[in-house]
Amino acid sequence: MMPALPKDMVALAIKTGASARAELKAPPRFKAGDKVVARNINPATHTRLPRYIRGKQGVVQSNRGGFVFADTRAHGLGDQPQHVYSVRFEAHALWGADAAPHDAVYIDLWESYIEPASER
Amino acid sequence: MDEHSHTEPPSAPALRIKALESLLVEKGLVDPGAVEEIIDQFEKRIGPRNGAKVVAHAWADPAYKKRLLEDGSKAIAELGFTGLQGEDMVILENTPTVHNVVVCTLCSCYPWPTLGLPPNWYKAAPYRARIVLEPRKVLAEFGLDVPADVEVRVWDSNAEIRYMVLPMRPAGTDGWSEEKLAELVTRDTMIGTQVPETQA
Amino acid sequence: MNGIHDLGGMQGFGPVVREKNEPVFHADWERHVFAMLNLTMAAGQYNVDEVRHSIERMPPAEYLTSPYYEHWLYGAENLLDRKGVVTRAELAQRIAELTRKGQT
Numbered sequence: 001m002m003p004a005l006p007k008d009m010v011a012l013a014i015k016t017g018a019s020a021r022a023e024l025k026a027p028p029r030f031k032a033g034d035k036v037v038a039r040n041i042n043p044a045t046h047t048r049l050p051r052y053i054r055g056k057q058g059v060v061q062s063n064r065g066g067f068v069f070a071d072t073r074a075h076g077l078g079d080q081p082q083h084v085y086s087v088r089f090e091a092h093a094l095w096g097a098d099a100a101p102h103d104a105v106y107i108d109l110w111e112s113y114i115e116p117a118s119e120r
Numbered sequence: 121m122d123e124h125s126h127t128e129p130p131s132a133p134a135l136r137i138k139a140l141e142s143l144l145v146e147k148g149l150v151d152p153g154a155v156e157e158i159i160d161q162f163e164k165r166i167g168p169r170n171g172a173k174v175v176a177h178a179w180a181d182p183a184y185k186k187r188l189l190e191d192g193s194k195a196i197a198e199l200g201f202t203g204l205q206g207e208d209m210v211i212l213e214n215t216p217t218v219h220n221v222v223v224c225t226l227c228s229c230y231p232w233p234t235l236g237l238p239p240n241w242y243k244a245a246p247y248r249a250r251i252v253l254e255p256r257k258v259l260a261e262f263g264l265d266v267p268a269d270v271e272v273r274v275w276d277s278n279a280e281i282r283y284m285v286l287p288m289r290p291a292g293t294d295g296w297s298e299e300k301l302a303e304l305v306t307r308d309t310m311i312g313t314q315v316p317e318t319q320a
Numbered sequence: 321m322n323g324i325h326d327l328g329g330m331q332g333f334g335p336v337v338r339e340k341n342e343p344v345f346h347a348d349w350e351r352h353v354f355a356m357l358n359l360t361m362a363a364g365q366y367n368v369d370e371v372r373h374s375i376e377r378m379p380p381a382e383y384l385t386s387p388y389y390e391h392w393l394y395g396a397e398n399l400l401d402r403k404g405v406v407t408r409a410e411l412a413q414r415i416a417e418l419t420r421k422g423q424t
Binding site: 131133134135136137138139140141142143144147149150151154155156158159162163167204225226227228236237239240241243244245246247248249250252253258261262276 | 325326327328329330331334335338339342344345347348349351352353355356358359360363365389390393396397400405410411414415418419
């Protein structure tokens, strides 16, 4: 706990911010091109995995790098950094066959939010 | 939950924040001068004119555009825009075949250093609920009709990466100065709910 | 949590309503809520994830019908009380004092 941020430090604090990036030793589990499915988790605690993505299948676009984990930080359980992936979900995978054929949602998923998709 | 919530409604927000701020100041947790300064920064200084400069520079300088798309935070920092809620930026390029639009379905995450604070519509339920579900209908409400053969990509800023759209440079702007180009770049064109007006 | 904040895909909210020439802040209390939340975070009272979760626990009807910065105010009040930094009792007492002095 720090004392109050003084007036003359405000501009610098804004310009510096507080990046959520974190170093991690563990190698990434996924890579660009991997087919993944978002896990069906329903914690009563904080999560950044929205319901409309859970259980849906998408394709990893890239590894964004390591970031502190919101789900644990919200409850004083530490940074617990994980790899975060940009994942693309086709509109029809999210919303059904009536969805626009060419549209997609992109979302950033911590590694523990996804599993490899089973072979179909 | 407010222990009085079953007997009387909570006080008006103005009274609550006045009370809370006075207590925080007394406890040495908030500096009143800092309150004025941070309000001033975000009300008067930090806003979408920053992002417009980034876009105009990318339009005018292909090498800068390349850097911007490779590492958004680093390239934006070249122009001096860094920090709070923009520490990790990814820039999304609109092309003739791809139209990008940004949302935070879970709350209101938004790239403050380049766009300032978000408008109410971005933070409210209709946009957050519908843009991922039916982006073309929502964009049509903004007056933007995306052709069927153009792919719409909706980016949900659910983690700590912050997104900004690099709109396509409008026709009829050859030879324009960066200052003049920047005037075409409105906040909504960098969210992706609108496109800059053609000048041809 | 499966809270009201998790809005992606919901229907029935009607059109996106935009305000012409919308100001950054609509009232002075919004300015001060904005400042208070950011400054208390900068002072290490809580992190952004704790704040978001605190807001998520707002009663759904209130979340949907209150102005945006009231979410921040609710979130901060609850966190500060849970952490014992500013209790509900202290806050209620100060509100009562301000009301008596006519400083509402």
